[in-house]
Amino acid sequence: MKLVFMISAVMVTIGGLLLLFAPKMMIKIGEAFNRMATTDDIILLKRHIIGLFLLVIGVYLLYTSMNMV
Numbered sequence: 001m002k003l004v005f006m007i008s009a010v011m012v013t014i015g016g017l018l019l020l021f022a023p024k025m026m027i028k029i030g031e032a033f034n035r036m037a038t039t040d041d042i043i044l045l046k047r048h049i050i051g052l053f054l055l056v057i058g059v060y061l062l063y064t065s066m067n068m069v
Contacts, residue, residue, distance in 0.1 A: 013058025
């Protein structure tokens with residue numbers, strides 16, 4: 001369970017960093033995933049807020065998973 005929690009935390013943290021610092025890469029990733037589901041332009045318009053939110057959640061999840069017994 002701890003491993004799944006840590007993997008989720010890393011993925012969320014990477015997603016937050018990409019939204020904040022590499023939005024063009026997120027567009028390319030989004031285009032690749034458009035075959036499965038559509039991505040909203042709202043996410044890219046609000047990328048700073050969403051990216052910061054994901055980054056905070058990812059760091060919190062990492063911190064929590066490191067302290068699991």
